[in-house]
Amino acid sequence: MKTIRLTTAQALIKFLNQQYIEFDGKKQKFVKGIFAIFGHGNVLGLGQALEEGPGELEIYQGRNEQGMAHAAVAFAKQKHRKQIMACTSSIGPGAANMVTAAATASANNIPVLLLPGDTFATRQPDPVLQQIEHYHDLTISTNDAFRAVSKYWDRISRPEQLMTAMIHAMRVLTDPADTGAVTIALPQDVQGEVYDFPEYFFKERVHRIERRVPTASDLKDAVELIKRKKKPIIICGGGVRYSEAADVLKRFSEKFNIPYGETQAGKSAIESTHAYNLGGIGVIGNLAANLIAKEADLVIGIGTRYSDFTTGSKQLFQNPEVDFLTINVSEYHAYKLDAVKIVADAKLALLALERELEAIGYRSSYTSEIEAAKDAWKTELNRLYEIRYKEKGFTPEVAGHLDEVLPEFHESFGSCLTQTEVIGLVNQLIDEDAIIVGAAGSLPGDLQRMWVSRKSNTYHMEYGYSCMGYEISGALGVKMAEPDKEVYAFAGDGSYLMLHSELVTSIQEGKKINVILLDNAGFGCINNLQMENGMGSFGTEFRYRNPETGRLDGELMKIDFAQSAAGYGVKTYKVHTLKELKEAIEDAKKQTVSTLIDIKVLPKTMTHGYESWWHVGIAGTSNNPKVNEAYLKKENNLKKARKY
């Protein structure tokens, strides 16, 4: 047996360079590059290996481990999981910073390879700087925190363990049914330890992403169910995009006259204007999708994990005859809602169903309902685009909460922009093939409802974990995946403040991203949520501590976000009017550096509620009668929801 003498870290990098994937007969390199923030836990092991022999891996310098790992997640998501990035961190805090991103990857089923440094396997020294030391179990380190958020976790305590660990890492990273974060913890001494690795460990490996074929019996059950149903609705989930099944779904919907609603992950698989595309469905869905969903007698969920946002906390589908048919590569998701299942690849399942339904001449019995629902939503959308603030007699979309704050905001910020008119104008002005990125706050709701995707795969929303701070890091990852397109991160002021460090990396790498920052001086959507459920405005507006009350109910904080980003070399704009917004977008398009448009928007002017309900925990007793009322309302809604 021929061997190659290498350190563990050198062997790992050599191995990563030899991994390929094959999908539909097309072969490509699987690991594009590696984000690194070096510390004592990885610089002399993995860092040395990367300096000496990176192979074809591109090496990027992150700013915050969470941010860089989110960029890696976004890269893989935009690549439809066909190519990934790795991330290396030091031990302790550097590693801990990646835990959130690991969770984001796993919740969204997006592959990412995380390589945190770990404490010494030899325990020489003991403890090393940043080691926690659990008195009852010295084998526990910060990296054990990744176990809860990874789809595969391993620790390399001896160099030879690397071989099985990496083979399993690749198995999970390329498994469409169960991919997510893979964490390989690397004790810092082991990274530099030498071993005679067999040459065959480094042979070229092609991991075939197989399309799981539907079984005849699954298909038979599905056809039996569909042919009894008159008003089916499809839910187009992220699986449609990852399986590249959009064209087949489009044809399927047309042939059998079946409309579809989009989840956050599925949106933009097919352009919004397609006649059967109802748009966003669920808690933050629109009127068209939610009205059709209410009446549907069959829900065909394709590549969706049926989150509470998608099913309206299992209360959206109100037809007493409603049944569920699920097409999913994951048995776990397929078993939900007591559905009839086709456990298979979305594209193959749709093609097979198409043949069967054609053979029996199936067609749903919708006549004008789909068009009527779409038209009604179009009218509503136009109304949302046109909402203009008036000093007198203005009722915001989210009315009756903080009506008195609007004049105060208008005066303090010198802006009277509403969130819906801003979204409408941005949607109208940016390129058709530009990609928008988002994750948290009120924007995902507004965008799922309002955004008109004119080209496929131009909507990139992380809503499996809805992690604040993904927006800007994610935009960088998307730009790395699609460097020829303009990329726009939609971020609230809260999300921007939580994490925007990779904006600097975008400048460093010359990867232009555009930040559309909507500053409403607070955690707006959470303020809505608390006030809708009877609470007062508590801890969610950005106000100074008031010396008179001792509370956070002083004046509104005015933050110059444009100035903060300008300091990094970002081209910035301050926007208070639609005219300024138009000029800023047009100028931003001409720039080669990253841009940020600091837009002051009135609170409470986001979209609100379209025939859906979100189940949230509410206090069962309170001195506040409004909270008690909200609790009773919740209990009543719960009665209308499916139990499982």
Ligand SMILES: Cc1ncc(C[n+]2csc(CCOP(=O)(O)OP(=O)(O)O)c2C)c(N)n1
């Ligand atoms: C990391 C993280 N922490 C907390 C939350 C809970 N959360 C969801 S939205 C939100 C406020 C978002 O505020 P902002 O970004 O300003 O958006 P807005 O709702 O005002 O549009 C919070 C705290 C989250 N989603 N992610």
Ligand SMILES: O=C1C[C@@H](O)[C@H](O)[C@@H](O)C1=O
């Ligand atoms: O708690 C939340 C409420 C949602 O409206 C928001 O989009 C999401 O980020 C969240 O965490």
Ligand SMILES: [Mg+2]
């Ligand atoms: Mg905000």
